[in-house]
Amino acid sequence: MTATTLDPKTALVVVDLQKGIVGLPTVHPTADIVANSATLADAFRAKGLPVVLVRVTGGAPGRTETPRHSGTPADDWAEIVSELGPREGDIVVTKQQWGAFYGTDLDLQLRRRGVTQVVVTGVATSIGVESTARSAHEHGYHVTVVTDAVTDMDTDAHRNSVERIFPRLGETDTTEAIVKLLG
Numbered sequence: 588m589t590a591t592t593l594d595p596k597t598a599l600v601v602v603d604l605q606k607g608i609v610g611l612p613t614v615h616p617t618a619d620i621v622a623n624s625a626t627l628a629d630a631f632r633a634k635g636l637p638v639v640l641v642r643v644t645g646g647a648p649g650r651t652e653t654p655r656h657s658g659t660p661a662d663d664w665a666e667i668v669s670e671l672g673p674r675e676g677d678i679v680v681t682k683q684q685w686g687a688f689y690g691t692d693l694d695l696q697l698r699r700r701g702v703t704q705v706v707v708t709g710v711a712t713s714i715g716v717e718s719t720a721r722s723a724h725e726h727g728y729h730v731t732v733v734t735d736a737v738t739d740m741d742t743d744a745h746r747n748s749v750e751r752i753f754p755r756l757g758e759t760d761t762t763e764a765i766v767k768l769l770g
Contacts, residue, residue, distance in 0.1 A: 590731045590760035593768045594704040598637035598678075598697055599627050600723070602687060602709030602716050604671055605642045607664030609710070614745045615738040617710065623736035623762040624708040625670045628677075630766045637700055638677045639693065640667045643715065645683040686718030694726055704729035706765060708736035713744035720756050730757030733765055 601624050609617040628638045644665045665681070673679050680691045687693050697705070705723045707730065709716050716737050723730050732753045739745035753759050760768075 590758040590764060590768060593706070593731070593765070594702075594729060596636070596701045597631075597704040597706060597729075598639055598700070598702045599631040600639045600641060600687060600693075600705045600707045600709075600719060601628065601671060602641045602707065602719050603643050603711070604640075604668050604709055605664070606666045606668060607660055608643075609668055611710075611740060613710065613738040613740055614712075614742050615735075617738060620708070620710060620736055620738050621668055621670050623733065626762055627706065627708060627733065627736065627765060628671055628674075630769050631706075632674060632676070634769055636769075637697070637702060638672070638674070639680060639687070639696070640671055640673050640677055641680045641682060641687040641693075641709070641715070641719070642667055643682050643684075684718075685714050686722045687715070688719065688722035688726065697728070702728070704731065706731045706733060708733045710738055711744075712737045712739035712748045713741065714739070717748045717752055720753060724756040731765065732757065732759045733762055734759050735761045 642665045680693050705728050
């Protein structure tokens, strides 16, 4: 669990820290995940590095064994939590599936800025965060996942992603360590 370096053009990608999701029961309190992500966002902004705020407003079609959420979400369900922004210069990506790359312009936004590495935070560890980290890896980005800035609704799924998947996709470390690497 040690991030070795951050590329000169690294972006922070914050996944699904929005009003309709932060109230869900999670392994680690979402208030801590929001606070750590906000600390990172402030540090990235201070260095002039891109901050990407991802929100989900729908779901991919297709049959699943697990029932989908039903009902109409609250009007502010997809709003990014105020602790994170968006702030001037932030990139906001709206997705309709788990990962932040498929069906969005995230890759284009990052490449236009010369980004070569992404630092990923958010909810849920085994769904949106893992899907985004996998896709970033497949797109050729260096990937770092901030382990104290991600959480999940399922303990085993969270642990599997942090212990088994993320080390195969890149590096992991804490908020404090990433802020130190930013200098």
